[in-house]
Amino acid sequence: MSEKDKNALPDVETGTAAEMDEVMRKYDRESATRIWEGVPKTVVSVITALFSLYCIWSTLWSTADLPIRLSAFLGLIIIMGYLNYPLRKGHVTPNSMPWYDIALMVLGAGSFFYYCLNYRNLVMVITSAAKIDPWGENAIDGAWLYIALGIIGILCLAELCRRCVGLPILCVVGALMIYTFASGQSLARVIYTLFYGTSGVMATPIQVCAKFIAVFIIFGSFLERTGISSFFIDLANCAAGSSSGGPAKVAVISSALCGMVSGSSVGNTVTTGSVTIPMMKKTGYKGEFAAAVEAAASTGGQIMPPIMGAAAFLMAEYMDTTYATVALKAILPALLYFTGIFLSVHLEAKRLGLQGVPRDQLPRFRLLIRSIYLLIPLVVLVWLVSTGARTLQFSAAIAIVLTILVSLPHIFRDSRAQHGEGFAVHAVKETAAMIASSLEAGGRGCITVAVACSMAGMVAGCITVTGLASKLVSAVVNISRMIPNEALALFIALFLTMLCCIVLGMGVPTTANYCIMASTCAPILITLGIGKIPAHFFVFYFGIVADITPPVALAAYAGSAIAKSNPMKTGVNATKLAIAAFIVPYIFAFNPAMLLVDTGPVDVVVIVVTSLVGLFGIAAALNGTLFRRINPLFRVLMAVGGLSMMFPGFASDIIGLVLVLGVVALQKMGAQKAAA
Template sequence: MFKKKEKSSLENTAVLHAAESGADLAAVMKKYDREANVRHFEGIPKVIVRSMLIGFALFMVYMNLFANWGEQVRRCLFLGMVILLVFTVYPRRKGVEQRVNHIPLYDWILGIAGSGSFFYYVVNFNEIIQKATRIGQVEVIVGIIGILVLTEACRRVTGIPIIVVATLFVIYAFSTGLPLRRIIYNLFYTTTGVIGVPIGVCSTFIVLFIIFGSFLEATGISNFFIQCANSIAGASSGGPAKVAVISSALCGMVSGSSVGNTVTTGSVTIPMMKKTGYPGEFAGAVEAAASTGGQIMPPIMGAAAFLMAEMCGVEYASIIQKAILPAFLYFSGIFLMVHFKAKKLKLMGIPKEELPKFSHLFKNIYLLLPLVVLVYMIIDGYTMSRSAIFATLVAIAVSMFNKENRMTVDGFFTALESGGKGTLSVAAACGMAGIIAGVVSMTGLGQIFISGIVSIAGNNLMIALILTMICCIILGMGVPTTANYIIMATTCAPILITGMNMNVIAANMFVFYFGIVADITPPVALAAYAGSAIAGANPMKTAFNATVLAIAAFIIPYVFAYNEALLFINTTPIQVIQVVITSFIGMFAISGGMMGYMFRDLNPFSRFICIACGLMSIHPSLATDIMGVSIIGFIVASQLVVNRRELKTAV
C-alpha cells in the first residue's frame, strides 16, 4: 500500500515478531495444507509446467465463454486436464524433500492413464451414450482406471479423510449386490457420479472465480484489508485480536481455504496478539476461528455459494443475500469474546502513532472496485461466468494505479498460473464428492439416512438437528470446504428437507455451517493447528479455544432452523429487525459468560445465567426473548452500577 520507506512501524514490528516466532510459514502451509506441498522446478521444466497451468486457466476461460460443447464432454475434458496437472505438480507424499525437476515414472504413467480415461470418454462420447448401461469390458476397465487414478489425485491434494468417506460409500454400493458394470456406469459415465453437478459447477463457475481471486490478490487487496482493520480497531483494547477478526472476515471473502487464510493473516496478527499479552493458544485460536468464518462470508463463501445455488435451485445472488446476517452474527460473537478477554486481562491496544491513518488508506479504496463490479453484475442478471471475467479485467485495471502491485506481463501470467494451480485441489475434491453423491443416488442410501434419523427423532426437530450436526462434524473433518459442503448437501441436508420439512436453503445452510466448523473442532482441526504452529502454542489447547470462540457457529444454524427471518425467508422487515437485535444481545451475553467478563468479572453463577439468558434471547420466541433480554439487561445494569460506585469510592 505504501512506499517501502513509508512503511509503518506496525508492519515492521509484525514482520520482526513473525520471524522471532520461529514459525516457517511455508513449512506450516505444507504441513497443514496439502495444496502448498508442490514439486520444485527450475529452468526449462519450470517454464513447461508453468505454461501448462497458464494454458489450462486460459482454456477454461475459452471453454466457458465461447465453446458450445455438451456437458459430459466439457466436464471430462476438465477432469482429464486436472488429473494430468495434479500428477505433474504434486508429489506422492508431503513432507519429503523433493528432487528438483523430477517426476517419477509411475507419476507419468498414472497421469497419462488417468487423464486418458476421461479423454477416451470424450473421443468415444457418441458411441458410449448409445450403449448406455450396455457398456463393454473396455469401458468398464477405462472407468475403473479413471476412478482409481482420480482417487489418488485427490489424496495428494486434499488428504486421506475424503478418500476414506468415499471408499466406505463405494463399499456400501457393492454390498447392496449391484454388479460392477452398473456401478462403474453410474459413477463414471453419467452426470450423477464423478462428472456430476459438483464437477459441472467447478468447471464453470468455481474455476473462473478462483482465477478472479488470484488476480484480486495480485492487486494487494489482502494487505489493504489488514491495514484497514488496523486503522479501525488496532488502538482499542486488545486491538491486534480485533484486527485478526476484521481482516480475516474481509480476506475470507476471496479466500477458499481456512488454513490458507489462517497462515496469510495470522503471520501478521498472531505475533502482534502475543506481543499485546494474549496467551499463544488464544492468539492462534482467534485467527483460526476468524479465518474459518471466512468460508461463510459472502460473496464467495469458499466457492460453496455457487454449489449451494445449484443444489437449492435458486440464484447465486439469493444465496449471498441470505448468508449476510448469519455471517455478521458469527463475527460479532468472536469480536465480543476477544474484547471481553482483552478487558479481563487489561490488555492495551497498539499505539496510535504505529497505526496507518485511515485517510491514507482511503485513497486505495478503489481496490474494492472488482468486488463491487462482481456483485453488481450478478445481481443485475449477468451470468456468473461473465461476471467473474469482467471482474477479473477490472482487477487488472485497478492494479495499474498502484506502483507496488502494478500488473506486469509476468504478473499477469503468474496470476493465471496461481488460478490454474488453485483449481486442482477443488476439482479433485469435487470429483470424489461426486462419487459419494453417485452412490447415494444409485443405492437410495439417502432415503435410508432420512428414515433412520426420522425414526430416532420422531417429530422433534431439535433432535434431528443435533443428530445432523454430529454427522456433519464427523464427515467434515479434514475435508476441503467445497467437497465438505457437497457431502453434507448429499447425505445430511435431505434429512432435514424431506424428513423434517425444513426450508431447502435453511437446511443447506445448516449443514454447511457444521461442515465448516470441523476445521477448528478437535481432533482434526487443521486451521487451529496451523494457528498454533505460528503462535508456538499447544495445538489441542488452541483447537479447544477456537471451538469456544466459534460458539456462534454452533448456535446460529439453530436460530435460522427455527426462525427463517435470519435468512430473509418468509418474513417481514420488523421480524428481521427483531431477530437481529435479540440474537445480537444473546451473543453479547453468551460471549460475556464464556469469557467470564462483561463490564467487570463475572462469578460462575453469573456466567451460567448469562449463557442461559443468551440462549433464551436467541431462541425465536417472544416470551423467551423478553425474559432473556430482561435478565441480561439487569446483569448489565448491576455491573455498571457497581463500577460507578467503585469509581466514586476511589475518587
C-alpha cells in the same frame, strides 16, 4: 501500502516467507506440492497457466456437449494434479517425478480424454447400463474396454484425491462403494453410473466447479496479487487498531474480508496471521488466544457474503435458487458470527487491561483512501451478479480484466521508482509476469476443489444407484416417530447431522464436505420438516467449523504454529470464539427468519438486536469477566439468557433480556461497591 505506512505499523517480528511456507506445507495439504526448478518449473507453470485460460474459454465460449467439456476438464485436472502432488508430503526432491506417477497421470488422463474424444460413438452405449455389461445378452464389442477405462479413471482420480485432499472423503467413498456392490449392483452398472453417467464423477458438484467455481478461483488469484490483502489489513487497522486490544479486532475484520475471497481457512490463517498474530502477542494476548482469533476469523471468511469462498455456487445449485439469493440470506448469520468473535476479543482485552496501537503508529486513512480503487473489481462483480446484468462466469471474467487494470498503477509506480528512465518496458514485463503468475496460481487452486467435487459426485452416485437416500430418510423418520416430542426428535436429528458434518469436515475441503452432506443429510432434515434453505445452510455451517474444532482443527493448528502456542488449547479457544457458529444453525433450523425466510423488515431488526444482545451474554459468560469476575451462577444465567435471546420469539426474548440485563446490573453495582 507506502513505505511510510509500513514503517508506521508497530514494530513486530512477522514470520519469514520460508517459515510461512513451511506452515502451509504442514497443515494445508494443497501446499504440499512437488518442487520444480529451472526448465521443468517453467514447463509446469505454462501448463497450469494454459489450463486457467482453457477454463475461462470453456466457461464463456465453448458450445461442446457437457460430458465432453467435463471429461476434458477432469483429464487436465489429473495431469496437473500428478505434476504438482507427490506420493507423500515428504517427497520433495527437486525435479523428481517417479515412473509410477507418470504412468498414473497418463492412464488417468487418457481414460477421460478417450471419453472426451469418443463421446459421439459412446452415446448409444452409455444410455443403458445393460449394453456395456460384457456378460449380458445385449453385450457389444468393446464393453470390456469401456469398463476398464472407467475403473482406471476412477482409481487414478481417487489416488489424486488421497494426495491433495486427504483420506476422510475416500473412506466415505470406499464404504459406499462396498455397500453398493453388497446391495447387488453389477460392475457394469456401477461404472456406468460413476464414470459415464452424470450421477458420478460428472455430477452436479463437478459441473458447478467447471462452470463457475474455476473461473472465480482464478479471479481470486488475480485479486490477491493486487495487494488487496494488505489494503484490508490497513483498513482494519484504521478502523479498530487504536481501540482496546486493537490488533485482535484488526485480525477479525481483515480475516473476514480476506477469507471471503481466498476460500481457504488454512491459507487465510497463514496469510493474514503472519502479520496479525505477532501484533496481538506484542499487545499482550496469549499465543493460544491470538492464534485462535485468527483461525476463527479466517475460517468464518467462507460464510462472509458476497463471495463466500466457492461453496455458495454449489448451494445455489442444490437449493435451486440464485447466487445473489444465497449471499443475501447469509448476511445476518455472518454478522452474528463475526460480532460474537469481536465481542469475545473486546471482553478479553478489557479483562487483561490491554491497550490499542497508538494512532501515530497506524496507517493514515487519507493515504489509505488512495488505494480504494482496489475494490473496484469486487464492487463491479457484486453489482453484475446481484442485478443479473451478466451471467456469473461472464461477471467473473469482467472482474478479472478489471483486476488487471487496477494493478497497473501500482506496477508502473514501483517500476518508475526502481528503473527510472525506460521504466515502461519493465512495467510491461512485470504486468505480464503478474498475469502469468495469477493464471498459474488459479489453475493450481482448481485442482483440489475439482478433485473434491468429483469425489463428492461419486458419493451422490452411490447413493443414487442404491437408493440409500430414501432408506436413510425412512430410517430417521421411523426413529423420530419413536420419540414422543417432535421438537426433541428434530433436535436429535440436527445434533447427529452436526456430528457428521464436523467429523467428515476434518481435513476435507468445505466444498466437498458440503456436497456430501447436501446429498445425504440435507434431504433427511427436509423430510423432518426443516425448509430446504435452512437445511442446506445448517450442513454448510458445520462443515466449515470443522477447521477449528478439535481434535483435527487444521486452521487452529496452523495459527498455533505461527504463534508458537499449544495446538490443542488454540483449538479449544477457537471453538469458544466461534460459539455463534455452533448456535446460529440450530436457531435458523427451528426458525428460518434469521435467514430472511418468511419475515419482514421489522422482524429482521428485532432479530438483529436481540441476537446481538444474546451474543454479548454468551460471550461474557464464556469470558467470565464483566466489570469484575463473574461467579459461576451468574455465568450460567448469562449463558441461558443469551441463548434465550438468540432464539426468535417474544417470550424467550423477554426472559433472556431480564437475565442478561439483571446480571449486567448486578456486576456493575458490585464493581462500583468494590471500588468504593
